[in-house]
Amino acid sequence: MLSRRRALQAGAAATVMGLAACDRGGETPGAGGGQEQHEFADAATGQLATMGFNPSDEVGQSRADHAAAQLPDLQVSMDTANFDSQKFTAQAAAGQVPDLIQLDRSLVATFAANGLIMPLDQGFEVHGVDPATQYYEATLRDVTQAGAAYAVPQFFQPSALLINVRTAEAAGIAPEDFDTSVPDALLKVAEKGTSMEGSAPTVLGLDGDIPGSAEMWLQVFGGGSIGEDGAPTLDSSENVDALTWMKELMDLQGGYAEVTSLKNAMDVFGEQNQYVSDQVVAQSWAQWYLNVLTDFADGVDLHAVPILGLDGAPIGFAGGSAFAVPAGAANPDGALAWALAATSTEAWLEAGKARAATVAEGSRINTGLFTGSPEADQQVREQYVEESGDADFDQSISVYYDVLSAPRSTGPSPVGEQVKQALLDAVTAALNGEKEPAQALGDAQASAQREFDSAS
Incomplete structure (x- = not known):
């Protein structure tokens, strides 16, 4: 399922590139795609059409309610289906875009480089928002x-x-034996924790969420798939070391196919999940999964350990989503005003209050909100995230908050989705034994570099 989703994303990104190239008539991509930039005003009136945002839980609904209260002269209609790149690019070609879209952050640079969304710096200034302090650097x-x-x-x-x-x-x-800053020792720990029946694992010593979190492991080794200039850097020596390690980790637990087979059989969201049924010793998980496990708090015994780089420094790696204003939007002023209202510290505090009420009603543990804003994260934690009385969860919650001090992400590239797909293909080929890690990453780099050169 993961591979299929990433393949679709890469295909959508390729559609964006092709469409934008046609629209520019061969023009070199750049900020705004050569289009005249909109001058934002702080007015927020009229009709606003959004795409991709779905206020289906208390966090989304409370933020939408806050924005509505702050912007009473704005009439909002929402297409709540998940954002669809191909649908959006078709709308752009027809000149019928929504006013505001919610999309994965990995797509933003691609859309921006092709003139499909508007630059917002002047709009931030109009609304008195300093992005450098409002949001994490990553x-x-x-x-x-x-x-x-x-x-x-x-x-x-x-x-x-x-x-x-x-x-x-x-x-x-x-738990402290799981030290990612010493990868060779970590392999021995993973092997010690693995249980096998013949050639098949029954307990995984360490599931690193590979290939899904391959980018994070590249960064553990000091590498990464995208450079500061947005160009692919897939074949660096650090990345080769990382992928070699990933292959060794899989092989000592039965190999990629056997590990994947066991993981596919796990009841990840159910009562017999891998922590209840003791099918794992350690797994890499984003913070949201800790919230899933609160439903089974009586049946699990947890301890969180931060991801560390080879230098021993923590790595708080994550992706996420964002709101963007399409080029050609009918109401860009209302769109930006709504997006800023829905992501303001005040909106997140309303969301924190709503989440706390939901948790209290269900007698569950509040694992917090991780908003993308340092100030909002701190205030939500201080006001609404109390000690639960469950030492395991309280310790784990603290670790996830602690690593926010070292935020990391993949980084932007006008061909970000193509780079992501090239990395996925390389990791899969290496784990399956189809290619040596260096060859797999070299082939991926050549493919991604061609895409980057075409977009430059």
Whole structure:
């Protein structure tokens, strides 16, 4: 399922590139795609059509309600289906775009480079918002292209290792043994925690969410798939070391196919999930999964460990979404005003209050909100995230908040989705034994570089 989703995303990005090239008539992509930039005003009136935002839970609804209260002269209609790149590019070609879209941050640079969304710096200034202080550096970097911010970031849910203390103790492993800054020693810990029946694992010593979190592991080794200039950097020596390690991790647990087979059989969201049924010792999870496990708090024994780079420094790696204003939107002023209202500290506090009420009603544990804004995260935590009385969850919640001090992301590129797909293909080929890590990454780099050169 993961591979299929990423393939669709890459195909959608390719559609964006092709469409934009046709629209420009061969013009070199750049900020605004050569279009005249809109001058934002702080007015927020008239009709506003959004795409991709769905206020289906208390967090989304409370933020939408806050924006509505702040902007009473704005009449909002929402297409609440998930954002569809191909649908949006078709709308752009027809000149019938919505006023505001919610999309994955990995798409922002591609859309910006092709003139499909508006730069927002002047709009931030009009509304008195300083993006550098309002958002984490990593989230702001994700939505920046050619020095300009093109979207309003939201959500940053970093990853950590979630240790199953029961299975760790049974294997003679302490949680602190899962130290990603010493990868060779970590392989031995993973092997010690793995249980096999023949060639098939029954308990995974360490599931690194590979290939899904491959980018994070590249950064653990000091690498990454995208450089500061947006160009692909897939074949760096650091990345080769990282992928070699990923292959070794899979092989000592039975190999990629066997590990994937066991993971596919896990009841990840159910009563017999892998922590309840003791099918794992450690897994890499983004913060949202801790919230899932609160439903099974009595049946799990957890301890979170931060992801560390080879230098021993924490890495709070995450992606996320953002709001962008399409080029040609009928109501760009209303769109930006609504996006900023829905992502303001006040909106997030309303969301925190709503989440706390929902948690209290269900007698659950409040694991917090991870908003993409440092100030909002701090205030929500201080006002609404109380100690639960469950030491395991309280410790894990603290670790996820702690790693927010070191936010990381993939970074922006006008061919970000193509780079992501090239990395996925390379990792899969190496894990399956089809190619050596260096060859797999070299082929991926050549493919991604061609895409980048075509977009430059």
